[in-house]
Amino acid sequence: MRAGKGALTTKRGGLSAVAGVRAAGVACGLKKTGRPDLALVVADHPAAVAATFTLNRVQAAPVLVSKRRLRGGRFAAIVLNSGNANACTGRQGIRDAEETAAEVAHLLGRPVGQVFVASTGVIGRPLNMAAVRAGVREATRRLSAKGGAQAARAILTTDTAAKETAVEFSAGRRRVTVAGMAKGSGMIAPHMATMLAVIATDAAVDPGTLQRALGEAVAVSFNCITVDGDTSTNDMVLCFATGAAGAPPLRPGTPALDTFRRALEQVCLTLAKMIARDGEGATKLAEIRIQGARSMREARQAAEAVATSPLVKTTLFGQDINWGRVMAALGRSGARFDPARVDLSVDEVPVVCRGLGLGPRAEAAANRRLRRREFGLTIALHAGAAAARLWTTDLSEAYVRINAGYRS
Amino acid sequence: MRAGKGALTTKRGGLSAVAGVRAAGVACGLKKTGRPDLALVVADHPAAVAATFTLNRVQAAPVLVSKRRLRGGRFAAIVLNSGNANACTGRQGIRDAEETAAEVAHLLGRPVGQVFVASTGVIGRPLNMAAVRAGVREATRRLSAKGGAQAARAILTTDTAAKETAVEFSAGRRRVTVAGMAKGSGMIAPHMATMLAVIATDAAVDPGTLQRALGEAVAVSFNCITVDGDTSTNDMVLCFATGAAGAPPLRPGTPALDTFRRALEQVCLTLAKMIARDGEGATKLAEIRIQGARSMREARQAAEAVATSPLVKTTLFGQDINWGRVMAALGRSGARFDPARVDLSVDEVPVVCRGLGLGPRAEAAANRRLRRREFGLTIALHAGAAAARLWTTDLSEAYVRINAGYRS
Numbered sequence: 063m064r065a066g067k068g069a070l071t072t073k074r075g076g077l078s079a080v081a082g083v084r085a086a087g088v089a090c091g092l093k094k095t096g097r098p099d100l101a102l103v104v105a106d107h108p109a110a111v112a113a114t115f116t117l118n119r120v121q122a123a124p125v126l127v128s129k130r131r132l133r134g135g136r137f138a139a140i141v142l143n144s145g146n147a148n149a150c151t152g153r154q155g156i157r158d159a160e161e162t163a164a165e166v167a168h169l170l171g172r173p174v175g176q177v178f179v180a181s182t183g184v185i186g187r188p189l190n191m192a193a194v195r196a197g198v199r200e201a202t203r204r205l206s207a208k209g210g211a212q213a214a215r216a217i218l219t220t221d222t223a224a225k226e227t228a229v230e231f232s233a234g235r236r237r238v239t240v241a242g243m244a245k246g247s248g249m250i251a252p253h254m255a256t257m258l259a260v261i262a263t264d265a266a267v268d269p270g271t272l273q274r275a276l277g278e279a280v281a282v283s284f285n286c287i288t289v290d291g292d293t294s295t296n297d298m299v300l301c302f303a304t305g306a307a308g309a310p311p312l313r314p315g316t317p318a319l320d321t322f323r324r325a326l327e328q329v330c331l332t333l334a335k336m337i338a339r340d341g342e343g344a345t346k347l348a349e350i351r352i353q354g355a356r357s358m359r360e361a362r363q364a365a366e367a368v369a370t371s372p373l374v375k376t377t378l379f380g381q382d383i384n385w386g387r388v389m390a391a392l393g394r395s396g397a398r399f400d401p402a403r404v405d406l407s408v409d410e411v412p413v414v415c416r417g418l419g420l421g422p423r424a425e426a427a428a429n430r431r432l433r434r435r436e437f438g439l440t441i442a443l444h445a446g447a448a449a450a451r452l453w454t455t456d457l458s459e460a461y462v463r464i465n466a467g468y469r470s
Numbered sequence: 471m472r473a474g475k476g477a478l479t480t481k482r483g484g485l486s487a488v489a490g491v492r493a494a495g496v497a498c499g500l501k502k503t504g505r506p507d508l509a510l511v512v513a514d515h516p517a518a519v520a521a522t523f524t525l526n527r528v529q530a531a532p533v534l535v536s537k538r539r540l541r542g543g544r545f546a547a548i549v550l551n552s553g554n555a556n557a558c559t560g561r562q563g564i565r566d567a568e569e570t571a572a573e574v575a576h577l578l579g580r581p582v583g584q585v586f587v588a589s590t591g592v593i594g595r596p597l598n599m600a601a602v603r604a605g606v607r608e609a610t611r612r613l614s615a616k617g618g619a620q621a622a623r624a625i626l627t628t629d630t631a632a633k634e635t636a637v638e639f640s641a642g643r644r645r646v647t648v649a650g651m652a653k654g655s656g657m658i659a660p661h662m663a664t665m666l667a668v669i670a671t672d673a674a675v676d677p678g679t680l681q682r683a684l685g686e687a688v689a690v691s692f693n694c695i696t697v698d699g700d701t702s703t704n705d706m707v708l709c710f711a712t713g714a715a716g717a718p719p720l721r722p723g724t725p726a727l728d729t730f731r732r733a734l735e736q737v738c739l740t741l742a743k744m745i746a747r748d749g750e751g752a753t754k755l756a757e758i759r760i761q762g763a764r765s766m767r768e769a770r771q772a773a774e775a776v777a778t779s780p781l782v783k784t785t786l787f788g789q790d791i792n793w794g795r796v797m798a799a800l801g802r803s804g805a806r807f808d809p810a811r812v813d814l815s816v817d818e819v820p821v822v823c824r825g826l827g828l829g830p831r832a833e834a835a836a837n838r839r840l841r842r843r844e845f846g847l848t849i850a851l852h853a854g855a856a857a858a859r860l861w862t863t864d865l866s867e868a869y870v871r872i873n874a875g876y877r878s
Contacts, residue, residue, distance in 0.1 A: 117802075118798060118801040118802045119800070119801040119802070119805075119806070119807070119809065120797045120798060120800065120801030120809045121801075121809075147794065149794060149797075149798075150793075150794055150797050150809070150822075150825060150826065150827065151826070152810065152825060152826050184792070184794065185792075185793075185794020185795070185797060185798065186793060186794040186797070186822075186826075186827040187827070294798050294802075295794070295797070295798050295801060372780070372869075372873070373873060376869075376870055376873035376874045377873070377874070379870065379874045380873070380874030382874075384592070384593075385558075385593075385594060386555065386557060386558055386592065386593020386594040386703070387593070389528045389557075389558050389593060389594070389703070390526060390528060390557075390593065390702050390703050392527070392528065393526040393527040393528030393529075393703060394525075394526045394527070394702075397527075398527070399527070401527065401528045401529075401558070402560065414558075414594075417558060417560060418558065418559070418560050418594075419558065419594040419595070457870060458870060458874075459867040459870045459871060461780075461784075461870070462784055462787065462865060462866060462867045462869070462870060463867060465780070465781060465784035465785070465788070466784045466785070466787045466788030466790075466866075
């Protein structure tokens with residue numbers, strides 16, 4: 063049975079669900095643990111490409127190199143390594159990123175200007191290029207239409223699970239797929255997330271249209287767990303479109319493009335939530351919803367203040383709704399509101415009404431919600447009509463353990 | 471032997487080192503543990519007063535009440551309770567704060583408009599006024615010229631030690647003292663600190679001069695551990711001047727006033743560092759020094775980004791100089807600089823030169839410094855001439871333990 067027009071259907075797997083894509087993941091020795099640390103994702107034919115990059119002033123070499131490639135609008139492959147961020151590595155880092163891309167281009171017989179590079183891991187150490195070269199050769203040999211899952215494993219750092227998702231919809235008489243893989247996962251404050259994502263589609267889209275669609279999807283997904291402008295040195299979301307589904311090109315103003323944009327947004331949001339849920343040491347995923355702010359900007363400020371407050375985050379870990387900490391975070395957020403009008407609820411359980419606590423019984427009911435793995439905090443400021451939504455995790459002792467010993 | 475003109479001498483003790491001051495600290499039952507939770511500090515004769523308050527939009531009842539009192543410029547007493555912040559408690563909270571002040575005024579036979587109130591503890595619970603009334607009566611009975619240390623203990627929450635300091639200098643033929651007490655101590659991000667401080671001096675100063683001196687001292691001390699504008703619902707620094715030393719009034723433009731300002735700054739800075747050092751779960755005190763920023767504002771932004779980064783703070787706890795995290799924090803701080811010109815050192819040990827790491831041997835030497843309890847991170851941006859200095863702590867597993875279980 064086929065879903066109706068414009069309907070999105072979730073599919074199993076990730077990048078391998080997309081026609082015209084091959085991938086591989088190998089272990090080349092960049093990680094001391096011997097785990098997979100190099101991924102290669104290839105489009106069989108030149109594909110359209112779009113990408114968003116970190117806005118951090120300190121940008122890793124692969125970010126600088128991939129940014130230049132983006133101007134061409136065409137994609138042949140992306141090579142991603144974990145275990146080393148190739149950031150703060152100076153000119154040598156740029157040369158290493160370019161050499162990695164050149165090696166891939168050479169082995170695949172494709173233009174080097176269409177080969178992208180991404181890295182994640184420790185900052186400030188030179189890349190072991192002997193390992194990278196060997197890894198690239200092995201990954202090229204192992205490229206397969208079923209290699210998406212291996213690639214998804216090879217980009218992980220402190221993530222505890224691979225992150226893949228796929229969505230399908232009808233365009234004309236064809237079925238079109240949008241699928242992706244991502245890695246996290248520092249999540250104490252949303253802006254600390256260090257993330258990479260590669261998204262592929264077999265839709266036919268021109269690079270400009272793809273870039274606009276990706277920008278919109280990232281704004282309401284990855285940027286709601288990683289705050290715009292406040293990202294790490296290596297963050298990158300790359301999307302390429304192979305056109306291999308054989309459906310007609312998606313044109314602005316058509317229903318098919320709208321469906322594609324919804325599919326892309328769903329893929330991004332699913333991956334973003336996977337990243338948040340797998341945040342370092344996270345045991346909870348909380349959706350912070352601000353309502354009734356005076357402007358979008360203030361709604362976002364309020365949501366960020368709550369979502370990044372270590373005191374709020376430890377409260378979530380402790381499963382005890384210490385709502386005063388939420389009020390204190392709102393109060394220093396920069397959003398304008400009257401504290402005596404604020405309502406707060408956990409899922410649908412009201413805890414604060416007009417700035418005053420509803421007492422121990424309400425708090426006990428809310429605490430039962432906090433014992434779940436996922437819940438929402440809804441905060442109504444009653445100061446205007448703007449809303450914002452962010453996802454955050456709790457802050458656990460495990461976070462500290464992971465991050466204090468990360469390099470050792 | 472007397473120190474020379476303008477020299478500051480450290481004295482033992484806190485508020486009790488100041489002539490014309492009596493204090494007491496009692497346990498009245500606001501804390502479940504039965505520890506002291508109510509402090510009273512009294513000036514024998516009407517004193518000049520100055521204060522700075524939290525800029526949080528959500529302000530506790532005692533902050534609102536004390537702010538009004540400040541307009542009068544005169545001080546008779548301050549009553550402080552721990553165990554309950556009297557914040558987010560609506561009109562009842564205001565009535566409770568006013569009644570507490572009125573009770574003190576009545577018992578002391580002083581004008582209610584000269585009695586200040588401060589609270590710290592859990593937000594959103596009504597004050598147990600029966601306990602407060604009993605506490606105020608007992609504290610009044612126990613008032614003593616030697617009661618400063620008891621008062622300092624009664625204002626603590628999760629602090630592990632009382633915080634007192636005193637400094638002395640010569641003014642004319644008299645010795646003048648400035649002394650204070652403070653409590654912390656949430657310190658994961660500087661702006662999370664929940665702090666109270668009471669400072670007393672037996673100098674003779676008019677309220678306007680005192681307010682200016684206090685504002686300047688707070689800017690380079692408490693506001694360098696608690697970021698201006700980003701404070702909790704209850705933060706308050708109050709300073710009163712009894713004039714009981716018998717020295718001539720301090721007038722603007724005189725050397726004596728300059729010495730007083732230095733003494734006040736030293737008292738504030740000593741207390742601020744005590745707060746930072748005793749931050750929840752803190753095992754390290756790090757001085758973050760930014761040099762060569764394009765403006766004061768950018769220097770401050772850069773220092774704050776580094777000082778509040780959970781990834782940097784866990785690195786300090788782990789005693790491993792993962793300097794890439796420092797670079798990433800600088801990069802998202804908003805400060806403008808060329809990453810390829812940044813130098814970084816731990817104490818005097820260089821780790822990064824012109825944006826590049828100096829290698830494992832340099833890092834090993836830096837890590838030996840990180841094993842100390844106190845050290846400095848100096849970051850030269852080489853983008854301008856502005857500098858800033860902040861103090862921060864590491865982020866330990868104990869922080870999470872303390873904050874996840876705080877209310878339980």
